[in-house]
Amino acid sequence: MAHKWRYRAFISYSHADKAVAQWLHRALERFRLPSRLVGEQTGIGAVPARLTPIFRDRDEISAGADLSDTLRQALADSMFLIVIASPDAAGSRWVNEEVRLFKTMHGEARVLALIATGDPGERDTCGVFPPALRFRLDAEGQLTGNPTEPVAADLRPGADGKRMAKLKLVAGLTGLPLDALVQRETARRQRWLLGVASASLALVAVMAVLTVAAIQGQREAERQRAEAQAEAAKVRAVNQFMRDTLSAANPWGAGYDVSVVEALDQATDKIALSFVGQPGVEAEVRHTIGNAYNNLGRYDRARPLLEAAADMRTRLLGREDPETIETLAALAQLGWRDSRFDEAIAQAHELLELRRRVFGDPSPEVGTTLDFLGRLLTDAGQYEEAERVTEEALAMSLALHGERSLQVAACYQTKAVLAQIAHQDYALAEDLSRREIAIRRAVSDADTMETASALNNLGIFVMLQGRLEEAQPILEEAVELDRRLGGAQHPELARALENLGNVHYRLGNIDRTLELLAEVITIRREGLGDDNPEVARTLHNRGMVLSRAGDLEGAEAALRDAVARMGRAYGPDHSDVASGHRSLSYVLQLGGKLDQAEAELRTALAIAERAFAEESPGLAAYRQALGGLLVTRQRYGEAEPLLLAVHESAVLADGEGSVRVAATAGALVALYEAWGKPDKADLYR
Incomplete structure (x- = not known):
C-alpha cells in the first residue's frame, strides 16, 4: 500500500534562519499549481492543486535533548525534506540529525536544499551544507565518505533570487519540469499586464487605494525584516554566551576536571549581567539552561530558571505564544520528575488547554500533551483518570497518523507503564512494549535511542515475569545500542547498565552486578558530578547488592550515604528519599537492629504519605x-x-x-x- 503522506515537505533550518523559513513556508503553502497541470502524473505521483501542508517546527529544541517524537513523526510523514542551507545550518546538530533521520527513513532522492546565506563570492557549498546533506549514509544510517550532490536552489546575491528559487523547489516537490512552471509564471504575468492595460481608464480611481496598500506592504516588509534581524541577533547572542561561558569549563576537554552541572552553574551565574535590556535573549538562555538542569536531575536549580523564563516570555509574548508554551511544558515536566504531582497535573491541564487553543483539536501537539498527562497521572497514582487520558491520546494519534507512527508508539509506552504500575500486569506491559518497538523499527530503517529505551523497558517487563535468561539478551541489546548511538557517557547507557545489573542480581551473579554498577557510578559521576541524585540512586542500588552479598556493614554505609545525598538534592519530601529510608530499614532488619529499622521505616512512611496519593x-x-x-x-x-x-x-x-x-x-x-x-x-x- 502506498505511503499516506501527511505533509508535502518538512522544512529543516537553524533558528538563525527563521525568517527565511517563515517566508518559504508561506510561499509554498500559498502557491497554486496551474489548473491544466493538476492531476498530471509525474515520477512522484499526481500533481496537486496546492502544496499544503508544509511542516515547519516552531519550537526550539532543548539543549541536551534528542529530537522529539513529534519531529520524528513529522519527518516520517513528510514526502520531502527541504533544508535551508547556511553557515549556521552547516554547524547545527539538529539540522544535521533531521537530514540524517529523513534519509534513513526515505532515502536520498527526496532531499532538497535552499541556500540562504554564505559567501556570495564562493560557489562551494561545503560551508553551508551540514555533513548529512553532503555525504551518503550506510545501511545503518551512519555517514560515509561518499559525497552526494543535493538538489539546491540559491537565494544568494547573483544566484536564483526568490522567484526562481521558489519555482525550483516547486518543481522538485511536484516532479514537474521547471520550464513548465516558468512558462506558467510568465503567462500569469502577461495576463496581469493585459489586465492592467484594459483597466487603465480606472487607474486614477484606484491610485489612492494602491498607494495605501503599497505603504502598508512596505511597513509589513519592514516589520518582518526587523523581526528577522531581532531573531537572528537573539540567536547569535545566545550562541556567543554559551560558547564564552561553557568553553572554559568543557567537561569532556583534555585536562579539565569539571562536571556538566558545574559548567552550567558557571553559565547561570553570568546570565543577569550578560543580557541587561535584552529580556527575550535572557528568557531564551534561562529556558535552555533550566531545561538542561531538568534533564540532569537537578530540579532545585532548574526551577528558578524555568519560572523566570516563563514569566519573561509571558510578559513579552503572551501566554499563547509557542515559546511561552514551550517553557510551560518544561515546568510541567519538572514538576513530574520532582514528584510534585499536584502541581505538575495542574500545569499539564493548563498546557493542554493552551495547546488546544493554539494548535487546534485534534493536533499532534494536543496528542503529545494528552500522552504526557497520562504518564503523569499514572505516576501520581490516579489510574482511572490516567487510563481515560491515555486512551484519548492513543485514539487521537491513530486518527492523525495511523498505527505506524512514533506518537502511537509513545502512547503504547505509556499504556505499558500503566499496566506495570497500576495492575502489575507484566504480560500486557510486555505486549504493548513489543508493539512499540515494532512501530519504531517500521518507521525508521535504523534503530534510535528511543528504540534502545523501549528495549530497556521490555527487558524490565520480561524480568518481572521471572524470565531472567530471556530478559538478559534484551537488555544487553539495549546497552549495545545506547553505547553505539549515545556514546560511553550517555545517561541512557547508565540506565540500561543498571537494569542489566538487576537481571544479574536476580540470577545470583553478584560480582557481575557490582561491576556493572561501578560503571554506572563512573558514568554518572563524570557526567553529572558527585552530588547528583542519579549518583545517589546508584549508590542506593549498590547498598542493596552488598546486603545480598552478606556485607551488611558496607550496605548500611552505602545506603546512609545515598539517603543523605538524596535529601540534599531533593529535599525531605521526595519519593526517592522515602525509598532510601525503606531500603536502609531492610538492611538494619537483616542486621537485627530492629529499633533503628522501625525508625527508618516510619520516616519513609511519613515521606510517602506526603509524596503519594x-x-x-x-x-x-x-x-x-x-x-x-x-x-x-x-x-x-x-x-x-x-x-x-x-x-x-x-x-x-x-x-x-x-x-x-x-x-x-x-x-x-x-x-x-x-x-x-x-x-x-x-x-x-
Missing part, C-alpha cells in the same frame, strides 16, 4: 512494609489495622484475583498465623 500502590507498599516489621516485632495489634487497610484498598483498586490483592492477603495470613489466630488466617488464604 492516598490510594496509590506506592503508599500502600510502605504501609505493608511497616505492618510486616511490626509482625516481626510481635506487635500484632498495631500491625493488623495497617495490613487490613492495605488489603481493602488493593481489592477496591484492582479487584479480587490481582497480583497485589494476593500479596496483601498473604501478609494478613502471615500476621494471623504468627498471632495464633488460624481461623482468621483461613479467611485470606
Whole structure:
C-alpha cells in the first residue's frame, strides 16, 4: 500500500534562519499549481492543486535533548525534506540529525536544499551544507565518505533570487519540469499586464487605494525584516554566551576536571549581567539552561530558571505564544520528575488547554500533551483518570497518523507503564512494549535511542515475569545500542547498565552486578558530578547488592550515604528519599537492629504519605512494609489495622484475583498465623 503522506515537505533550518523559513513556508503553502497541470502524473505521483501542508517546527529544541517524537513523526510523514542551507545550518546538530533521520527513513532522492546565506563570492557549498546533506549514509544510517550532490536552489546575491528559487523547489516537490512552471509564471504575468492595460481608464480611481496598500506592504516588509534581524541577533547572542561561558569549563576537554552541572552553574551565574535590556535573549538562555538542569536531575536549580523564563516570555509574548508554551511544558515536566504531582497535573491541564487553543483539536501537539498527562497521572497514582487520558491520546494519534507512527508508539509506552504500575500486569506491559518497538523499527530503517529505551523497558517487563535468561539478551541489546548511538557517557547507557545489573542480581551473579554498577557510578559521576541524585540512586542500588552479598556493614554505609545525598538534592519530601529510608530499614532488619529499622521505616512512611496519593500502590507498599516489621516485632495489634487497610484498598483498586490483592492477603495470613489466630488466617488464604 502506498505511503499516506501527511505533509508535502518538512522544512529543516537553524533558528538563525527563521525568517527565511517563515517566508518559504508561506510561499509554498500559498502557491497554486496551474489548473491544466493538476492531476498530471509525474515520477512522484499526481500533481496537486496546492502544496499544503508544509511542516515547519516552531519550537526550539532543548539543549541536551534528542529530537522529539513529534519531529520524528513529522519527518516520517513528510514526502520531502527541504533544508535551508547556511553557515549556521552547516554547524547545527539538529539540522544535521533531521537530514540524517529523513534519509534513513526515505532515502536520498527526496532531499532538497535552499541556500540562504554564505559567501556570495564562493560557489562551494561545503560551508553551508551540514555533513548529512553532503555525504551518503550506510545501511545503518551512519555517514560515509561518499559525497552526494543535493538538489539546491540559491537565494544568494547573483544566484536564483526568490522567484526562481521558489519555482525550483516547486518543481522538485511536484516532479514537474521547471520550464513548465516558468512558462506558467510568465503567462500569469502577461495576463496581469493585459489586465492592467484594459483597466487603465480606472487607474486614477484606484491610485489612492494602491498607494495605501503599497505603504502598508512596505511597513509589513519592514516589520518582518526587523523581526528577522531581532531573531537572528537573539540567536547569535545566545550562541556567543554559551560558547564564552561553557568553553572554559568543557567537561569532556583534555585536562579539565569539571562536571556538566558545574559548567552550567558557571553559565547561570553570568546570565543577569550578560543580557541587561535584552529580556527575550535572557528568557531564551534561562529556558535552555533550566531545561538542561531538568534533564540532569537537578530540579532545585532548574526551577528558578524555568519560572523566570516563563514569566519573561509571558510578559513579552503572551501566554499563547509557542515559546511561552514551550517553557510551560518544561515546568510541567519538572514538576513530574520532582514528584510534585499536584502541581505538575495542574500545569499539564493548563498546557493542554493552551495547546488546544493554539494548535487546534485534534493536533499532534494536543496528542503529545494528552500522552504526557497520562504518564503523569499514572505516576501520581490516579489510574482511572490516567487510563481515560491515555486512551484519548492513543485514539487521537491513530486518527492523525495511523498505527505506524512514533506518537502511537509513545502512547503504547505509556499504556505499558500503566499496566506495570497500576495492575502489575507484566504480560500486557510486555505486549504493548513489543508493539512499540515494532512501530519504531517500521518507521525508521535504523534503530534510535528511543528504540534502545523501549528495549530497556521490555527487558524490565520480561524480568518481572521471572524470565531472567530471556530478559538478559534484551537488555544487553539495549546497552549495545545506547553505547553505539549515545556514546560511553550517555545517561541512557547508565540506565540500561543498571537494569542489566538487576537481571544479574536476580540470577545470583553478584560480582557481575557490582561491576556493572561501578560503571554506572563512573558514568554518572563524570557526567553529572558527585552530588547528583542519579549518583545517589546508584549508590542506593549498590547498598542493596552488598546486603545480598552478606556485607551488611558496607550496605548500611552505602545506603546512609545515598539517603543523605538524596535529601540534599531533593529535599525531605521526595519519593526517592522515602525509598532510601525503606531500603536502609531492610538492611538494619537483616542486621537485627530492629529499633533503628522501625525508625527508618516510619520516616519513609511519613515521606510517602506526603509524596503519594492516598490510594496509590506506592503508599500502600510502605504501609505493608511497616505492618510486616511490626509482625516481626510481635506487635500484632498495631500491625493488623495497617495490613487490613492495605488489603481493602488493593481489592477496591484492582479487584479480587490481582497480583497485589494476593500479596496483601498473604501478609494478613502471615500476621494471623504468627498471632495464633488460624481461623482468621483461613479467611485470606
